[in-house]
Amino acid sequence: MASTTSTSTTGSIANTVSDAANYVKETAQETLSGASKEGNKEVAKGNTGASLTDRASAGFSAVGDKIDESSHGAKGEAYKESAKH
Numbered sequence: 001m002a003s004t005t006s007t008s009t010t011g012s013i014a015n016t017v018s019d020a021a022n023y024v025k026e027t028a029q030e031t032l033s034g035a036s037k038e039g040n041k042e043v044a045k046g047n048t049g050a051s052l053t054d055r056a057s058a059g060f061s062a063v064g065d066k067i068d069e070s071s072h073g074a075k076g077e078a079y080k081e082s083a084k085h
Contacts, residue, residue, distance in 0.1 A: 019083035026076035030069050037065035 043050050043058035050058065
């Protein structure tokens with residue numbers, strides 16, 4: 001019985017460490033997506049002298065970056081909560 005408890009505890013610790021690492025990764029990706037979104041927004045607004053085609057492309061990219069940012073934020077929060085338990 002003791003070996004089962006020990007293995008269970010080791011597995012629980014490994015899961016917590018894994019969840020914490022995934023939280024850090026997702027938080028970093030959320031930050032990067034947010035920075036990319038802001039850069040694309042500036043291009044889309046015309047603040048860089050980019051062509052109309054580049055501005056339109058940047059607008060679409062900003063929307064994709066926002067989706068990525070939200071997704072990574074949600075995943076990060078889920079890993080954070082999982083690591084607590």
